[in-house]
Amino acid sequence: MLEQLRVQLPNGKFSVKGLPYKFTNLVGQSKVRFLIFITTLLLMAIWGAAYFTVNADQQLVLKKGILNLQNLTKSFKAHTEQTISTSDQVLRIIKFHREHGVDLKYKALSDYFDHGVIDTRFINQIGIIDTAGDYVFSNLANPPKVNLSDREHFKIHKEIYPFGVFVSKPVVGRVSKKLSIQLTRRIDDVKGRFAGVTVVSFNPNYLTDFYKSIDLGGKGVVALIGLDGIPRAIQIGSKVINSDTNSVLLIPPEVRDKLEGTFMSNQLFDGVQRIYAFERISNQPLISIVGQQVIELSSDSNWHKAIFYGIAALITLITIAFLISNIEYLNRLALLNLDLIKSNQEVTKANKHKSEFLSSISHELRTPLNGIIGYAEYIHYTSKEPMIQFPAQIIDESSRHLLKLVNTLLDLTQVESGRMSLQNEVFNLRQVIDDVCQTHRSRTAAKKLMFIVEDDANCPVEVCLDELNLRRILNNLLDNAIKFSKEGGEIVMSIHYLSDIRSIYFSIKDNGHGIPEEMHSHVFEKFWQNEDFITRVHGGSGMGLALTQKLVALMGGEIHFNSASHIGSTFYFTIPLQVLEER
Amino acid sequence: MMKTVLVVDDDLANRMLPGLILGREKYQVSECADGAQALQLLSSKTYDYILLDISLPKISGIDICRSIRRNEHLRDIKIFAYTAHAMKAQTKEILSSGFDDILIKPINRQDLLSLFQY
Numbered sequence: 119m120l121e122q123l124r125v126q127l128p129n130g131k132f133s134v135k136g137l138p139y140k141f142t143n144l145v146g147q148s149k150v151r152f153l154i155f156i157t158t159l160l161l162m163a164i165w166g167a168a169y170f171t172v173n174a175d176q177q178l179v180l181k182k183g184i185l186n187l188q189n190l191t192k193s194f195k196a197h198t199e200q201t202i203s204t205s206d207q208v209l210r211i212i213k214f215h216r217e218h219g220v221d222l223k224y225k226a227l228s229d230y231f232d233h234g235v236i237d238t239r240f241i242n243q244i245g246i247i248d249t250a251g252d253y254v255f256s257n258l259a260n261p262p263k264v265n266l267s268d269r270e271h272f273k274i275h276k277e278i279y280p281f282g283v284f285v286s287k288p289v290v291g292r293v294s295k296k297l298s299i300q301l302t303r304r305i306d307d308v309k310g311r312f313a314g315v316t317v318v319s320f321n322p323n324y325l326t327d328f329y330k331s332i333d334l335g336g337k338g339v340v341a342l343i344g345l346d347g348i349p350r351a352i353q354i355g356s357k358v359i360n361s362d363t364n365s366v367l368l369i370p371p372e373v374r375d376k377l378e379g380t381f382m383s384n385q386l387f388d389g390v391q392r393i394y395a396f397e398r399i400s401n402q403p404l405i406s407i408v409g410q411q412v413i414e415l416s417s418d419s420n421w422h423k424a425i426f427y428g429i430a431a432l433i434t435l436i437t438i439a440f441l442i443s444n445i446e447y448l449n450r451l452a453l454l455n456l457d458l459i460k461s462n463q464e465v466t467k468a469n470k471h472k473s474e475f476l477s478s479i480s481h482e483l484r485t486p487l488n489g490i491i492g493y494a495e496y497i498h499y500t501s502k503e504p505m506i507q508f509p510a511q512i513i514d515e516s517s518r519h520l521l522k523l524v525n526t527l528l529d530l531t532q533v534e535s536g537r538m539s540l541q542n543e544v545f546n547l548r549q550v551i552d553d554v555c556q557t558h559r560s561r562t563a564a565k566k567l568m569f570i571v572e573d574d575a576n577c578p579v580e581v582c583l584d585e586l587n588l589r590r591i592l593n594n595l596l597d598n599a600i601k602f603s604k605e606g607g608e609i610v611m612s613i614h615y616l617s618d619i620r621s622i623y624f625s626i627k628d629n630g631h632g633i634p635e636e637m638h639s640h641v642f643e644k645f646w647q648n649e650d651f652i653t654r655v656h657g658g659s660g661m662g663l664a665l666t667q668k669l670v671a672l673m674g675g676e677i678h679f680n681s682a683s684h685i686g687s688t689f690y691f692t693i694p695l696q697v698l699e700e701r
Numbered sequence: 702m703m704k705t706v707l708v709v710d711d712d713l714a715n716r717m718l719p720g721l722i723l724g725r726e727k728y729q730v731s732e733c734a735d736g737a738q739a740l741q742l743l744s745s746k747t748y749d750y751i752l753l754d755i756s757l758p759k760i761s762g763i764d765i766c767r768s769i770r771r772n773e774h775l776r777d778i779k780i781f782a783y784t785a786h787a788m789k790a791q792t793k794e795i796l797s798s799g800f801d802d803i804l805i806k807p808i809n810r811q812d813l814l815s816l817f818q819y
Contacts, residue, residue, distance in 0.1 A: 477788045484785035488806035489714040496721055
């Protein structure tokens with residue numbers, strides 16, 4: 119089945135009729151391959167560009183995010199240091215009172231609180247522990263009797279603590295019963311011996327509360343962590359993590375050694391992959407950390423990525439659609455071309471047949487005419503008998519008329535089928551005109567016509583034209599002028615050279631029967647005659663003017679006429695000159 | 702001395718016509734019907750002019766003309782095509798194959814005689 123539908127293409131390839139979209143294409147594999155190759159290159163370039171842009175964008179977004187984290191860490195650090203410093207001021211005041219024997223009354227301390235001398239926004243409680251660890255003084259009205267000698271700060275301050283202020287792990291206060299971070303300082307006696315500890319406790323939330331308003335995403339982390347890995351305050355998202363368990367966080371070793379930096383980890387809190395920025399708190403074994411989930415950090419670049427890849431995908435779709443339609447279009451074109459080639463071959467073949475037929479007809483008509491004309495003329499010329507001479511002359515003239523008809527018919531057919539080509543040659547124009555006129559003299563004389571030739575002195579002597587065609591045109595027009603002239607009429611032939619358009623202008627004027635105006639539009643039509651076929655008196659084929667017009671057009675000129683019934687006709691035409699030799 | 706003419710044409714009427722016209726004008730005219738006869742005549746006798754039809758049986762006028770042109774002894778003969786092939790392309794081809802001129806059928810006395818003027 120398919121075999122029957124296969125069409126052999128002019129390029130030798132095969133295709134299947136009716137399936138022009140298939141890549142077993144009509145266009146030729148190489149063209150389609152080239153198209154696909156170019157398209158692939160284009161798509162690769164587009165995707166490559168999209169990939170590199172997305173990558174660069176990711177890097178940029180990440181870099182910006184990290185910078186943001188670093189800045190947040192710096193302000194978190196400053197906030198923390200400020201908090202410690204504020205608390206330390208309270209510690210120092212109490213320490214000063216105690217060490218210099220100034221009796222610190224509960225009333226005075228509560229007044230400090232009440233009047234805002236001591237910043238109470240975050241401080242839960244202020245107190246003093248004596249050398250035995252007993253809680254001996256507080257801002258509270260009736261502080262409970264508790265012993266705090268087991269507290270880490272008490273143990274630390276008993277020795278000399280190098281950082282001055284000790285920031286404790288979050289613990290539940292035995293007095294306040296609240297989760298607090300306790301800031302402590304050692305109190306010395308006059309001789310520099312251990313004389314107790316002064317304590318300020320505050321809510322660890324205070325440190326991280328500040329950051330609730332900053333959007334780090336649901337998994338953002340703000341934390342204050344000791345170098346020992348024990349957290350002081352942690353906030354993940356908007357949630358404060360109360361970690362009073364002494365769980366030790368896995369801080370990367372480089373974080374302990376450096377004052378600031380960044381690192382990535384999924385080990386630190388909850389297994390979430392984050393990028394962290396950290397800064398050491400001045401004069402404290404503490405690190406401030408701000409972390410953000412990697413996915414969060416690059417979330418901006420994610421929708422950038424979606425847009426870039428979306429656009430690339432769209433371009434890809436359009437390009438592929440374009441490619442397919444192009445291949446289809448090329449295939450259709452190839453099919454059309456194929457049809458065109460076929461019909462062209464058929465036309466060429468038909469034309470060849472027509473040419474052969476025409477020349478064969480011409481040959482076959484001329485061969486017997488040669489006998490008729492030749493022998494009639496011979497008899498007419500040699501016979502002394504008028505009764506033989508006269509019929510021979512009739513045969514001669516009739517057969518010449520027939521020959522003319524055959525010639526006109528063949529010429530017209532040739533011109534109409536575009537098979538007549540110009541044979542331009544240089545010849546003497548004057549001589550040809552004289553020649554043409556001479557052949558018509560006997561007929562003008564017979565009809566007693568005045569035949570005048572007006573010649574323009576500017577006419578070039580030598581012209582390069584198709585001489586035979588020019589003769590045909592002039593003969594036709596003169597034939598008609600003579601035929602339609604009344605006895606004793608006048609025929610004027612004028613020749614002018616129109617130098618501005620480098621053309622020769624001919625006009626042939628008669629004062630004969632003329633053509634009625636209603637017939638003017640039909641004059642150059644084939645088989646037209648200014649006579650009804652029944653009342654025809656002038657004879658002729660009705661093809662002369664049609665052929666004349668076509669020959670003038672073939673030579674690049676134009677023919678027109680003026681005519682009126684019973685006044686006469688003037689036919690005039692121009693012939694552009696090809697090569698012109700000046701006189 | 703009378704000029705000699707050989708007319709080659711397979712059609713009797715067309716073959717005799719030039720002889721009738723030229724015979725009255727002091728030309729000695731011989732006739733034959735095809736190329737083989739023409740070449741045979743030419744091997745024994747020389748002519749001043751040949752009127753050669755183109756569409757001939759077996760050997761075409763063009764081929765006859767070419768073979769005459771190849772023969773050095775026959776170099777001076779004037780060969781005229783005597784043919785009803787009147788289409789431009791055909792006359793062009795004929796003139797390019799060695800003919801001196803072309804006489805297109807139907808002929809008239811005037812044309813025939815003027816051809817023999819040179």
